[in-house]
Amino acid sequence: MRVFPTTAALAAGLALGASAVAVTAQAAHGLNREGIQHVLLISIDGMHSVDFINCAQGVASVNNGIPYCPHLAELREHGVDYLDSNTSRPSDSFPGLMSIVSGGLPRSLGVYYDVAYDRSLAPPAVTTGNGLSAGNCTPGQFPGTTTEYEEGIDIKQGLVNGGAPGAGLTDGTAASIDPQRLVRDPAHGCAPVYPWNFVRLNTIFSVIHQAGGYAAWSDKHPAYASVSGPQSGPPVNLPHNLDDFYAPEINSNVVGLPEVATPTGVHCDQVQDPNADLTAWTNSFVNIQCYDQLKVNGILNQIDGWNHNRSARAPVPNIFGMNFQAVSVGQKLIEPAVGVGGYTDASGTPNPALVNEIQYVDATIGQFAAELRKRGLHDSTLIVITAKHGQSPIDTARYVGITPAGPVTTSPSQIIDSCLPDSESNAGNQIGPTEDDVSLLWLRSTCDAAMEAALIESSSPTSNNAAGVGQIFYGPAITQLFNAPGLPPKGDPRTPDIVVTSNVGVTYSGSTAKHAEHGGFAHDDTNVMLLISHPSLERRTVTVPVATTQVAPTILKALGLPPASLQGVQIEGTAVLPGTPWSE
Numbered sequence: 413m414r415v416f417p418t419t420a421a422l423a424a425g426l427a428l429g430a431s432a433v434a435v436t437a438q439a440a441h442g443l444n445r446e447g448i449q450h451v452l453l454i455s456i457d458g459m460h461s462v463d464f465i466n467c468a469q470g471v472a473s474v475n476n477g478i479p480y481c482p483h484l485a486e487l488r489e490h491g492v493d494y495l496d497s498n499t500s501r502p503s504d505s506f507p508g509l510m511s512i513v514s515g516g517l518p519r520s521l522g523v524y525y526d527v528a529y530d531r532s533l534a535p536p537a538v539t540t541g542n543g544l545s546a547g548n549c550t551p552g553q554f555p556g557t558t559t560e561y562e563e564g565i566d567i568k569q570g571l572v573n574g575g576a577p578g579a580g581l582t583d584g585t586a587a588s589i590d591p592q593r594l595v596r597d598p599a600h601g602c603a604p605v606y607p608w609n610f611v612r613l614n615t616i617f618s619v620i621h622q623a624g625g626y627a628a629w630s631d632k633h634p635a636y637a638s639v640s641g642p643q644s645g646p647p648v649n650l651p652h653n654l655d656d657f658y659a660p661e662i663n664s665n666v667v668g669l670p671e672v673a674t675p676t677g678v679h680c681d682q683v684q685d686p687n688a689d690l691t692a693w694t695n696s697f698v699n700i701q702c703y704d705q706l707k708v709n710g711i712l713n714q715i716d717g718w719n720h721n722r723s724a725r726a727p728v729p730n731i732f733g734m735n736f737q738a739v740s741v742g743q744k745l746i747e748p749a750v751g752v753g754g755y756t757d758a759s760g761t762p763n764p765a766l767v768n769e770i771q772y773v774d775a776t777i778g779q780f781a782a783e784l785r786k787r788g789l790h791d792s793t794l795i796v797i798t799a800k801h802g803q804s805p806i807d808t809a810r811y812v813g814i815t816p817a818g819p820v821t822t823s824p825s826q827i828i829d830s831c832l833p834d835s836e837s838n839a840g841n842q843i844g845p846t847e848d849d850v851s852l853l854w855l856r857s858t859c860d861a862a863m864e865a866a867l868i869e870s871s872s873p874t875s876n877n878a879a880g881v882g883q884i885f886y887g888p889a890i891t892q893l894f895n896a897p898g899l900p901p902k903g904d905p906r907t908p909d910i911v912v913t914s915n916v917g918v919t920y921s922g923s924t925a926k927h928a929e930h931g932g933f934a935h936d937d938t939n940v941m942l943l944i945s946h947p948s949l950e951r952r953t954v955t956v957p958v959a960t961t962q963v964a965p966t967i968l969k970a971l972g973l974p975p976a977s978l979q980g981v982q983i984e985g986t987a988v989l990p991g992t993p994w995s996e
Contacts, residue, residue, distance in 0.1 A: 444971055451733075451795075453733035456736045465495075469485075482778075502518065505526060506561060512963050513963075514614065528559050535835070536595055565635055566590065570664055585637075586650055607638035608640040617629065620973065621654070627654055628657065701738050701769070753765045760806050791947055795946070798942045803928045824920070864886075882918075897909050942960065
């Protein structure tokens, strides 16, 4: 039987060739007993550097020229601000998040998108909520399958709690994951592959937890318990390295949230935007704020010395945080009879809907800062604010979706659909291809990447680019970015055969409810804000390029733990962020 490992050993071997590199974590030193003892990590999904510049210094045509993120601006006064910070490529939420917390990139993480493909795994036992069809799994046989790590693996994705047995209305956790809807590993008896074992590298949560610290995280899907990192031993169905994990499902049906109110005055006990599409919180500029406030309240509870739902006393976490979705919605949503998000020009001047979302997020940052001061934790807490991904295009006028009238009438996956596996095919009546403003293409074993790339090329000439193709990566161009595609020992089962990046503004999703997306390689996709703040820091702006992968080793160094405890640091040599005391 051929075994296809899904651990860091595969990542190291494929990334570094014949080089012998140890990827086992170094023995973790003890956490700080003085100085910085807690790190609050925040991802404001979609937030570009230019968004932070504009809101912190003010824009003449917005808010009467007065800065509209005063709490973020205040944190900057004792912080290091990075203007050229870049997230993972692809810039999807899943690899974007895992890069931040592991110090590794997709080639070593094995994470390319929340819906991607693995040539060595088998379909789930039960069809997922988003249509990844159930299939057979035979130990030792490796058919390949689309991999899904989003709302489709929830027990009941229509519920905010994801269907977790016995859970309260909003209490989505790792218990919300249905193991029957997880892809399976034929190399290990067809066991379901939980999100934390799908990733190949350990994380700051695992290092801190194993050093005796308390680790907590909150995010938009139960699947994002992946931040716990790989583990062995029972119980396999719970993330060992997260002491407190909270993930109300964002793509659930919108309901009233008793006793939830935002700091900007929105009371969420009843649905605030009942005329919106109520099948997901992201369909409304107002409802998304109520959703995000659930996680905000969880963080405030943790600062106060409770777990996220205040059901039990708990230590204040040494590492904790959450992601915000409000700004991302404010950037891309077109809400009928309400308005549109996005920008008014190429310089990033936000329209009123986006301003409102930024002001909401900023007000909650103010809540965090005030609660830390109230509890005497201000001086012992490092605050790190960044984003999993950006959003493209900033210049909303450049947005181009697929329409029958053109100019973009097709996508790369449609051009070569006959060479896509059934679960990736447009014609397979399944979950379909991985395309937003990027196209990731995994091919049938009988098809040749060079021939299919040539077909895409010939179908999208510069003079009549019906597929909006910007660049095509395959062959050596793929191996410059990622491990070689294929099956071990010659290739990585998760690497796409072809990656197509679209022209700026072109989106392949087919959605008429958005005029921006992420996932691609463009500047607006990958450039994000990054701010490290602590009362001991002097204000500094760093202009050299940095990566969000550098957040992870910086956090460990600040807590007194060795960055090389991270396998991603060992494999890729990820450095601590410059301009901080921990880089010296």
